[in-house]
Amino acid sequence: MPVAPNSSGLPKRKVNRGAWTTQEDRKLAQVIEVHGPRRWKAVAAKTGLNRCGKSCRLRWLNYLRPNIKRGDISVQEEDLILRLHKLLGNRWSLIAGRLPGRTDNEIKNYWNSHLSKKIKHKQHRGGRSTHMQQDSALCTDGATMGRGCAAQREANGMTNCVNFTQDDSTGKDPMNLEWMSRFLEMDESWLDFL
DNA sequence: AATTTGCCCAACCGCAGACTC
DNA sequence: GGAGTCTGCGGTTGGGCAAAT
Known part of the structure; x- marks a missing residue:
C-alpha cells in the first residue's frame, strides 16, 4: 500500500505498530x-x-514501569477488585490505583475474562440475593456501565467517603489491602442502610 | 496430525477533559 | 476566551496459544 503524502508533499513516516520487541x-x-x-x-x-x-x-x-506485578492475582486481590468494582463500576484506573503493582489494563482484562463470568454464573445459580450481585448486574453490561455507573454513585455522594483522586492512585503511597477491605466493609453496611 | 474453537492478553482506537499558547 | 494539542481512560480488537474435536 502506498504511503499517503502529507501536506508538505513528502510521504508520511510509517508509524510502527503491533507487538513491542x-x-x-x-x-x-x-x-x-x-x-x-x-x-x-x-x-x-x-x-x-x-x-x-x-x-x-x-x-x-x-x-x-518498575514494580509491576504480573499474573497470579491473589484471592485477596480478586476480592478487592470485586468490591471496588461494585463501588466504582468500570473505573479501572481507580481500581488499579488501589492494587499496588497492578495496571488498569490487567484488571480490565481479568474482569472481562474471569470475574464477569463468575458473577454471571453465580447469578444464574443462586438468584440475586445480595446487593453485590444486583450491583454487578447493573454494572456489567458494556456501555451502560463504567463512567455512567460510577458517575451515578458520585452523584449520590457514595464515593465521597474516600477521596479517590488521580494523585493518590499513582502508587506513590498505596494503601494496603487490609485497610481497603475494612473501608469496603464499612461501605457495604452503609449501602445496606440505604 | 490437522483443523476448529475458545480463551487470554497486549495493543489500538476513539473520546473527553486538561493543558498550552 | 478559543483553538489546537496532549494526556488519560475505557472499550474493543486481533494474534498467539492450548484444548477439544
Whole structure:
C-alpha cells in the first residue's frame, strides 16, 4: 500500500505498530530514564522507533514501569477488585490505583475474562440475593456501565467517603489491602442502610 | 496430525477533559 | 476566551496459544 503524502508533499513516516520487541523496550526505557515518563510525543520522537506517543505511554504503564506485578492475582486481590468494582463500576484506573503493582489494563482484562463470568454464573445459580450481585448486574453490561455507573454513585455522594483522586492512585503511597477491605466493609453496611 | 474453537492478553482506537499558547 | 494539542481512560480488537474435536 502506498504511503499517503502529507501536506508538505513528502510521504508520511510509517508509524510502527503491533507487538513491542525487546530492543524497542530497552530503547524506550532508556529515553524515559533520561527524560521521565511525560511529554509522550517527545519521548516517542527521542526513541526514534516510529512509535506514537500513545503507544509508548501504554507500553510503559502496562509493562515497563518498575514494580509491576504480573499474573497470579491473589484471592485477596480478586476480592478487592470485586468490591471496588461494585463501588466504582468500570473505573479501572481507580481500581488499579488501589492494587499496588497492578495496571488498569490487567484488571480490565481479568474482569472481562474471569470475574464477569463468575458473577454471571453465580447469578444464574443462586438468584440475586445480595446487593453485590444486583450491583454487578447493573454494572456489567458494556456501555451502560463504567463512567455512567460510577458517575451515578458520585452523584449520590457514595464515593465521597474516600477521596479517590488521580494523585493518590499513582502508587506513590498505596494503601494496603487490609485497610481497603475494612473501608469496603464499612461501605457495604452503609449501602445496606440505604 | 490437522483443523476448529475458545480463551487470554497486549495493543489500538476513539473520546473527553486538561493543558498550552 | 478559543483553538489546537496532549494526556488519560475505557472499550474493543486481533494474534498467539492450548484444548477439544
